[in-house]
Structures are given as structure tokens and as C-alpha cells.
Amino acid sequence: xxxxxxxxxxxxxxxxxxxxxxxxxxxxxxxxxxxxxxxxxxxxxxxxxxxxxxxxxxxxxxxxxxxxxxxxxxxxxxxxxxxxxxxxxxxxxxxxxxxxxxxxxxxxxxxxxxxxxxxxxxxxxxxxxxxxxxxxxxxxxxxxxxxxxxxxxxxxxxxxxxxxxxxxxxxxxxxxxxxxxxxxxxxxxxxxxxxxxxxxxxxxxxxxxxxxxxxxxxxxxxxxxxxxxxxxxxxxxxxxxxxxxxxxxxxxxxxxxxxxxxxxxxxxxxxxxxxxxxxxxxxxxxxxxxxxxxxxxxxxxxxxxxxxxxxxxxxxxxxxxxxxxxxxxxxxxxxxxxxxxxxxxxxxxxxxxxxxxxxxxxxxxxxxxxxxxxxxxxxxxxxxxxxxxxxxxxxxxxxxxxxxxxxxxxxxxxxxxxxxxxxxxxx
Amino acid sequence: xxxxxxxxxxxxxxxxxxxxxxxxxxxxxxxxxxxxxxxxxxxxxxxxxxxxxxxxxxxxxxxxxxxxxxxxxxxxxxxxxxxxxxxxxxxxxxxxxxxxxxxxxxxxxxxxxxxxxxxxxxxxxxxxxxxxxxxxxxxxxxxxxxxxxxxxxxxxxxxxxxxxxxxxxxxxxxxxxxxxxxxxxxxxxxxxxxxxxxxxxxxxxxxxxxxxxxxxxxxxxxxxxxxxxxxxxxxxxxxxxxxxxxxxxxxxxxxxxxxxxxxxxxxxxxxxxxxxxxxxxxxxxxxxxxxxxxxxxxxxxxxxxxxxxxxxxxxxxxxxxxxxxxxxxxxxxxxxxxxxxxxxxxxxxxxxxxxxxxxxxxxxxxxxxxxxxxxxxxxxxxxxxxxxxxxxxxxxxxxxxxxxxxxxxxxx
Numbered sequence: 001x002x003x004x005x006x007x008x009x010x011x012x013x014x015x016x017x018x019x020x021x022x023x024x025x026x027x028x029x030x031x032x033x034x035x036x037x038x039x040x041x042x043x044x045x046x047x048x049x050x051x052x053x054x055x056x057x058x059x060x061x062x063x064x065x066x067x068x069x070x071x072x073x074x075x076x077x078x079x080x081x082x083x084x085x086x087x088x089x090x091x092x093x094x095x096x097x098x099x100x101x102x103x104x105x106x107x108x109x110x111x112x113x114x115x116x117x118x119x120x121x122x123x124x125x126x127x128x129x130x131x132x133x134x135x136x137x138x139x140x141x142x143x144x145x146x147x148x149x150x151x152x153x154x155x156x157x158x159x160x161x162x163x164x165x166x167x168x169x170x171x172x173x174x175x176x177x178x179x180x181x182x183x184x185x186x187x188x189x190x191x192x193x194x195x196x197x198x199x200x201x202x203x204x205x206x207x208x209x210x211x212x213x214x215x216x217x218x219x220x221x222x223x224x225x226x227x228x229x230x231x232x233x234x235x236x237x238x239x240x241x242x243x244x245x246x247x248x249x250x251x252x253x254x255x256x257x258x259x260x261x262x263x264x265x266x267x268x269x270x271x272x273x274x275x276x277x278x279x280x281x282x283x284x285x286x287x288x289x290x291x292x293x294x295x296x297x298x299x300x301x302x303x304x305x306x307x308x309x310x311x312x313x314x315x316x317x318x319x320x321x322x323x324x325x326x327x328x329x330x331x332x333x334x335x336x337x338x339x340x341x342x343x344x345x346x347x348x349x350x351x352x353x354x355x356x357x358x359x360x361x362x363x364x365x366x367x368x369x370x371x372x373x374x375x376x377x378x379x380x381x382x383x384x385x386x387x388x389x390x391x392x393x394x395x396x397x398x399x400x401x402x403x404x405x406x407x408x409x410x411x412x413x414x415x416x417x418x419x420x421x422x423x424x425x426x427x
Numbered sequence: 428x429x430x431x432x433x434x435x436x437x438x439x440x441x442x443x444x445x446x447x448x449x450x451x452x453x454x455x456x457x458x459x460x461x462x463x464x465x466x467x468x469x470x471x472x473x474x475x476x477x478x479x480x481x482x483x484x485x486x487x488x489x490x491x492x493x494x495x496x497x498x499x500x501x502x503x504x505x506x507x508x509x510x511x512x513x514x515x516x517x518x519x520x521x522x523x524x525x526x527x528x529x530x531x532x533x534x535x536x537x538x539x540x541x542x543x544x545x546x547x548x549x550x551x552x553x554x555x556x557x558x559x560x561x562x563x564x565x566x567x568x569x570x571x572x573x574x575x576x577x578x579x580x581x582x583x584x585x586x587x588x589x590x591x592x593x594x595x596x597x598x599x600x601x602x603x604x605x606x607x608x609x610x611x612x613x614x615x616x617x618x619x620x621x622x623x624x625x626x627x628x629x630x631x632x633x634x635x636x637x638x639x640x641x642x643x644x645x646x647x648x649x650x651x652x653x654x655x656x657x658x659x660x661x662x663x664x665x666x667x668x669x670x671x672x673x674x675x676x677x678x679x680x681x682x683x684x685x686x687x688x689x690x691x692x693x694x695x696x697x698x699x700x701x702x703x704x705x706x707x708x709x710x711x712x713x714x715x716x717x718x719x720x721x722x723x724x725x726x727x728x729x730x731x732x733x734x735x736x737x738x739x740x741x742x743x744x745x746x747x748x749x750x751x752x753x754x755x756x757x758x759x760x761x762x763x764x765x766x767x768x769x770x771x772x773x774x775x776x777x778x779x780x781x782x783x784x785x786x787x788x789x790x791x792x793x794x795x796x797x798x799x800x801x802x803x804x805x806x807x808x809x810x811x812x813x814x815x816x817x818x819x820x821x822x823x824x825x826x827x828x829x830x831x832x833x834x835x836x837x838x839x
Binding site: 015018038066067068071073075076122143150151152162163174176177178181190193203204210211214216217220224228229230233234236238239247248264265267270323330331332334335337339344349350365368371373 | 493560601614642
């Protein structure tokens with residue numbers, strides 16, 4: 001069997017990236033491990049390289065509710081394989097380099113010094129495999145005065161400009177962070193795109209690549225259409241909770257009778273219908289609200305009038321009426337409620353697992369729906385070292401004496417029995 | 428190798444039918460990566476006058492300069508038989524079709540995937556919509572999805588806010604509802620290109636903005652559906668993994684500094700703020716204690732942080748390599764020395780000499796020169812060139828199509 005076939009067979013889910021071998025050297029942050037999960041969802045063979053535990057952890061017994069840290073891990077590590085190997089030892093590094101030789105991608109989110117200590121700096125890796133695509137995701141990238149400076153989601157969100165345009169805009173109020181770690185997630189989304197673009201180029205040129213993705217750069221880029229007016233015309237942007245990017249209004253959350261918030265986003269083509277749905281057809285001809293410019297000029301009056309109307313019905317009632325009219329409006333849903341949306345089940349956006357632990361929890365599905373790939377189940381997040389033996393034998397073809405040697409020296413590790421979810425590094 | 432041939436997507440041709448934000452953002456990325464992106468606009472757009480070269484950049488132009496870069500622009504009336512045929516001829520010579528019409532519209536226009544596939548079996552069609560193509564006749568598919576509606580429906584708004592009781596939920600000001608849909612779309616088409624290299628056939632990529640936001644809930648989903656955690660409302664000063672202290676604190680000059688000293692930075696953080704004894708204070712010495720005594724710690728730090736202006740704190744923390752970030756506005760963010768050193772502000776100039784600044788690309792390939800970005804084209808400026816270069820149409824044929832209103836050609 002060819003190496004390519006072996007790699008494909010080890011993938012835990014079929015998909016367009018069948019045969020692509022990805023090595024992950026990441027911590028637990030979304031900037032790293034969410035990106036490799038995207039590649040795994042798409043059918044790549046993703047090997048999560050993890051630390052060898054100091055002692056043999058006890059096997060995990062499935063329990064409900066699942067411990068928080070384990071749930072966190074499952075949210076970003078499904079469809080991957082786990083290899084526990086001590087890359088700080090010479091023997092472990094040799095194993096890593098043997099994998100690098102046959103890999104397509106190595107994805108890391110460590111500082112360059114850390115990668116150097118693991119023998120996994122770009123120069124070393126590309127000497128081992130010149131066609132390798134190295135993708136490094138760090139807070140500030142590998143150049144500039146803050147290269148190597150640590151970052152967390154809260155610091156990246158602050159520096160990128162997003163926090164300055166989020167919130168209720170009350171004078172002196174604390175700036176508001178995006179509840180999801182968009183700083184880290186944004187880096188992962190860009191890294192995956194960079195990796196796939198580099199794979200396309202490699203097919204044409206046989207050249208590898210070294211991607212240098214900075215979370216800060218990504219947040220800057222996501223300011224998108226606000227950048228030219230801000231930098232070119234010195235337009236100052238502040239949080240405008242009741243004004244859309246295109247100037248849509250009424251816009252933003254209004255309190256419904258039941259106490260829940262109902263969000264409107266009414267651009268000019270929907271204004272007439274919106275007036276009808278709100279039961280105020282006369283507003284269409286009201287001099288204060290007739291055109292988008294009128295509505296902007298009379299924004300406080302408009303918001304007050306809309307608030308009064310929205311307060312007369314429950315959020316679910318409004319939802320039904322807005323869907324019926326086919327115009328935008330939605331209640332603010334909690335994460336649990338969000339997954340009750342009627343399109344979630346048909347689009348497989350909430351998934352359980354055929355796995356002793358997986359039956360106790362569910363994760364978000366893959367939002368990339370491909371016509372050539374009918375839906376298939378997810379494989380569970382791997383136990384620590386669950387695939388060490390498989391990878392060493394199938395991919396690296398270690399023989400029995402070599403296996404015994406790497407295991408006895410704790411260069412590589414796998415559990416004697418059962419699945420281990422206690423990890424040296426999780427959260 | 429010359430610069431052009433090192434562009435990752437050199438040789439890939441994309442037809443971009445998309446509008447607003449969720450579509451154009453992704454098509455622009457494909458262009459930035461070296462694909463030839465041909466944007467199709469309505470015929471009337473070709474006669475809209477171009478802004479004067481020295482007029483200030485308006486809000487509407489912000490969308491244009493940010494989202495329509497690195498594309499050519501042609502104007503075709505897809506509702507006319509000849510216009511549709513031109514489109515199909517372009518599809519025959521392209522790799523990717525990129526659209527964000529409401530589900531059902533491409534079918535009405537006769538350009539949905541089942542009709543493009545026989546024309547070019549290798550074509551990859553990316554369709555971005557609010558709720559997906561799967562149920563094109565269902566009630567939700569007909570509802571317009573805006574950034575704020577998918578932010579509301581996905582749960583992210585329920586965890587974004589001041590955390591004050593009864594406070595209004597907030598939308599993240601950056602339109603991640605739109606942008607993330609585009610990023611998943613780009614990922615999908617690039618994965619489909621990888622598969623086509625093996626199999627020779629294309630496919631349709633179906634992206635729903637709601638799905639994309641649901642996916643960003645990542646680790647919170649099994650924490651809700653497995654660990655029975657609830658996330659609402661936001662806890663503005665606690666990190667996702669439980670870090671305390673965390674988030675914005677006001678400094679002496681009224682500016683805000685966002686702190687994030689995770690456990691491995693705690694001791695150094697206490698030293699940096701001139702309170703080394705805090706590191707061993709029984710109330711704060713472990714993460715569990717800091718969480719338990721968060722109100723006391725937050726109150727203490729609120730006072731400490733007021734003792735210096737933000738810039739001074741920032742310099743001090745950076746010198747000690749402790750992660751912090753100032754809350755910057757967009758101007759401040761791009762003026763940051765790191766942003767400048769990374770070349771994240773680019774200046775573009777179009778054919779009429781009009782200039783505008785925009786964000787650079789975060790897709791950096793180390794050891795390679797930065798790829799140049801091209802200013803957006805004017806609507807219909809490239810109609811004649813594209814039709815003659817790609818479809819070999821004669822000038823007479825182009826003039827005829829223009830006279831019949833099938834295409835729009837900007838007078839250059």
C-alpha cells in the first residue's frame with residue numbers, strides 16, 4: 001500500500017482533504033487547535049502531538065455531566081488522532097522529524113523560541129522536508145517590535161479596534177469584548193485559508209511555505225469597510241448599538257413583552273413591510289420616518305416608537321410574524337436555544353458521537369457543506385496517546401523492539417487500557 | 428520564479444456575483460491570493476459617475492475600497508438570454524463561481540449549480556446565504572439574514588455585553604456574522620480545489636451564515652450540551668478558560684487597558700504593578716482563589732490602574748513581557764507601531780488617480796515579498812477586456828451586445 005493510501009486510511013472522517021497529513025503542535029487555545037480541527041473536519045489526517053504524562057493517568061470513566069475541561073477539549077479536537085511523544089528528547093525529536101518528512105503541514109501556535117527548543121523551527125523543519133507547509137499562528141507574528149510578545153484573546157480584541165465599536169456607547173462605560181474568542185478564532189480561520197492556498201501553490205510549483213499569521217493582523221483586516229473612511233477621511237467610529245454598518249435602522253435589540261430582546265435590522269427595502277408587521281402602516285408615510293434619511297434624522301423618536309411597539313408582544317410572537325413576512329428580525333438566543341433553530345437538525349449543526357464519552361455530549365457541526373460529500377458522523381476527540389501505537393507502526397513502521405524502546409524510555413506513550421482524557425496541559 | 432507565479436492561486440479564475448459584505452469579503456481574499464476575480468455587476472452600474480479623485484472617502488466607498496479590491500469589473504444583464512449565455516461561456520473557462528443570492532434566485536436565473544455543472548464539470552460553486560440552500564422553499568430561507576440577525580440567533584449576542592443586570596445585549600461591532608461566513612466559503616472552495624486536483628470534478632459549497640456563527644461557539648457547545656454549563660449574560664472580566672483578572676481596566680488618563688495575566692504571568696504581573704506581595708496573598712495566590720475573590724481583586728486593580736496613564740502601563744507591561752492590550756479605535760489600531768511594522772496599512776490608487784488607504788492582508792508567507800494589492804476597478808471598466816481576452820469576442824460583437832443593453836461598458 002502506498003504511503004498516501006495509509007495516510008488516507010488513518011483519517012478519521014472522509015472529505016476533500018483526504019491524503020493530506022497535518023501535524024499539530026499547539027496548546028489549548030482556539031488560535032491553534034480550532035484551525036487543525038477544521039482541517040480534520042475536511043478529511044485531513046490530523047495528528048495532535050501531545051506531551052508524555054509524568055505518571056500514567058487513570059483511565060476515564062464516562063460520566064454525566066462531563067467535566068468542563070473535557071467538554072472544552074471536545075469542542076476543538078474531534079476527528080483528530082493523538083500521538084504522545086516527548087519532543088524535547090533527542091529520540092522524540094527524531095520521531096517528530098520522521099513524521100515531518102512525510103507530512104504536508106505542520107501547524108503551531110507557539111513562540112519561535114519554544115519551537116526552536118522542540119527542534120521544530122522553520123529552518124530545521126524545511127531542511128527535513130523542503131515541501132512542508134509550516135503555519136505559525138502567534139499574537140503578533142514573527143516581525144515587528146511586538147514579535148514574540150504574548151497575547152490573549154482579550155488583549156487582541158482590545159488592540160484590534162473591535163472593542164471601540166462594540167457596546168451601548170454610554171460615556172465612560174467599560175468596553176465590551178466579543179463573547180466568543182474572535183481574536184483566536186479569527187487567526188485559525190485565516191491560517192486554514194493560508195494553508196490551503198499554499199497546498200494549491202505547491203501542486204503547481206513543488207514549493208513549501210512558511211505562513212506567519214498574527215492574530216493582531218487578522219483583527220485589523222476584519223475592520224474591513226471601516227478602514228478606508230477611518231484612515232482616509234478621519235471618520236471616527238464609535239459603538240452604535242442601534243445603527244447598522246450600512247446605516248440600517250431601526251436596528252439592534254428592543255425589549256419584547258416577555259422580557260427577552262428582539263433584534264431588528266431594517267434596511268430601506270424592508271421599511272414598508274416592517275411598518276406593516278409592526279402594525280404601524282401609517283409610519284410609512286410619517287414625515288419623520290419616510291426615508292432612510294428621515295429615520296436617521298429622527299433616530300431617537302424612531303427608537304422610542306419601535307421600543308413601545310416591540311414591548312407589546314413576546315419575542316417568539318414577533319419572530320413568527322417577521323418570518324412570515326420574510327424580513328429580518330430575530331430574538332437574542334442563548335447558545336442552548338440557538339441549537340433549537342429549525343435548520344440545525346437538517347444541516348447537522350449539532351452532533352453527538354459514537355463513542356463511550358461522546359454519547360454524553362454534543363458539538364457544533366461543520367458549517368462547510370459540500371455536495372460531493374454527503375454527511376458522515378464525527379469521530380470523537382482522541383484520548384491522550386490513543387493513536388500513538390497506530391501511528392508508530394503504520395506510518396513510521398517501527399518494529400517491536402523499537403516500540404518497546406520508545407515506550408520504556410517514555411519517548412512515546414500510550415495507555416495500557418482504556419481511554420485517558422486527563423491531559424498535562426488542558427486549560 | 429517571478430512574483431506572479433508564486434501567488435498561491437495564480438491561474439485560478441473566479442466569477443464573483445456577490446454583493447454587500449458576506450460575499451465580497453471572501454472573493455476579495457481569493458483575488459488577494461492571486462486568483463483572477465471577475466466581478467459581475469448590473470449593466471446600469473457602468474454609467475454611474477466615478478467619484479472625483481480628491482473628494483474625501485465616503486462611507487459607501489469604504490465598502491468598495493475594502494471589499495472590491497483585486498477584482499476586475501464587468502457589467503452583464505443576466506436576465507437577458509444573451510447575458511446568461513455570456514455568463515455560461517465564462518463559467519466554461521473558470522474554476523469558481525461565487526454568489527450570495529437568496530436561495531432560489533440562481534435557479535430562477537438559470538445559473539444554479541445543476542445547470543452550471545454540465546457546462547463545466549470542474550466548476551466549484553460557492554453559495555453563501557443566511558440559512559443554507561438545503562430548504563430553499565422553507566420560511567427561514569426567505570428571511571433576509573443580516574449580520575445582527577445571525578449574531579442574535581447564534582447565541583453570541585447572549586454572551587456579549589457589559590454583564591450588568593438587565594443590560595442590553597451587544598452585537599460585536601465588527602460584522603463577524605458576515606465575515607466568518609466568507610472565511611468558511613474560502614476554506615470550502617480551496618478544499619474543493621484540492622479534491623478537484625485528484626478527481627477532476629467540482630462541487631457546490633453551501634455556506635449558511637447561521638451555521639458559521641454556531642460553529643464559532645466551539646468549546647461552549649459541549650460545555651452546554653455535556654457539562655450543563657450556561658453562558659449568559661457576559662462576564663466581562665473573566666476569560667474563557669477562567670482567567671482572573673481579565674479584560675478592560677480604566678487608567679489614569681481615562682483610556683482602557685485590557686489585562687490578561689494567566690497563572691504563569693501572575694507573579695510577574697504583581698511585580699509590574701508594584702504590588703509584589705499580592706502574588707502570595709492568600710486571597711489571590713491561585714487561580715481558584717482569584718476567581719473566588721474576584722470582586723476584591725477587581726476593586727483593588729481598578730484603583731491601581733488609575734495611578735498611571737494607559738500608555739505608561741502599556742510600556743511597562745510590554746517591557747516585562749506580560750500580555751496587555753490598549754483599547755484602541757480603528758485609527759489607533761492601525762497607527763500602532765506593530766501594525767505599521769507589519770505593513771497592515773496599504774495605500775491604493777485607482778485608474779483615475781483616486782487614492783484610499785485599506786487594511787493589508789494577514790496572509791503572510793515568510794521569506795517572500797508581500798503581494799501587491801490592486802485598487803478596485805470602476806464598474807464596467809473591464810467589460811470589453813474580459814470579453815475579448817477570455818471569450819475572444821470581436822469589437823463588433825461587443826459593440827452589438829452593448830447597443831442591445833446586454834452588457835455595460837464604462838467609457839474610459
